[in-house]
Amino acid sequence: MQCPKCHANMRTYDRMGVHIDQCDGCRGVFLDYGELEAITRLETQMAAPPPPPPAAYPPPGYAQPAPAWGAPQVHYGHHGHRRKHGGLAGLFYSS
């Protein structure tokens, strides 16, 4: 292929999956249809932060989040904490 500007020979390079034709004479670059978009896409990917690691699937049950209006949940690592607010007391009456 000949350079449309200086008519010197053009060579094809492959850069990160994008075909680039570069002129041996004037160093001008020719892009095929869609290749400018491909370069833009690559640029965006490089600028963006890495994707977050996939969220761990919550174990069933007690990792199930409460609804949006739920109280901030305390982590009950110790038995003593478990009776905060009375624990099971509310589960014994038809209140």
Next chain:
Amino acid sequence: MAALVPDGVDPVVLAVRGDVVVIRVGEVVVKAHEPGADPAVLGARMRLAGDPRLSGLLLPPLDVSPVLVHGRVVTTWPLGRPVPERDPETAPLEEAARLLAALHEFKPADFAGVQPPSGAPHRFARTVADLRASGLGGDARKVLRAFATLPPVDAPAHLAVCHGDWHLGQMVEAGGWRLIDVDDLGVGDPAWDLARPAALHAAGVLDAETWGRFLDAYTAAGGAAVSAVDPWAALDVPARALVVQMAARALLASQRDGKPLDEAQEALVESCDRIVSAHPHMARG
């Protein structure tokens, strides 16, 4: 009531809740239901409890027909051993969950005739009406604003046989754990049977581990009320309703007894504030 039980045995009062009285005479438990209880509706609930298909789930009555004693509707039951109170380690949460999951497998069409509705939504509506009528301000307004975030609760999409007022005080051991108290038994949205622990958990009163034991056992048993992937999709509305109901009952009891709210009751009122914040466009109050 004395006519219903053997001579020569002294009755022991087991529970007095308002006008409801439960006594034990020997191996028989006698319950005087609320004044004005409809014997026909209660009778339909007693027949459900006496259905042999449900005998492993609900404590069957000694007689499915309520009797009138001095104008009060009275029912008789075999004696059972209640859940010892307030020990999360030994509380039969998994057993409760399995009983409810099994109960929820029964649909209205499984029984002849029209079944009574579950009393849970009615109990909720009655409590809110009582709070409105109380003239209480302050915290009561928070509770009523949270109530205003709720959609109508009387047209459930999914119908099953429900206990209608489940909590750990509604179980006895009598040849295995059985559900007791049929006053709200009937057809309704089964998610309401999980709503009380769900509400207490969301309010920060019931810890995540205890709630998780109950919910896991329910979903593992194939309980129809919730999806294991997103249980709160079905629980959100009934849990909000139970937060409102329990907060309203707490405020009414506080007014009646002249006592301040305890920590758990305060947490329920605070939850009403959070419900309103999470539904800003709906809380008309």
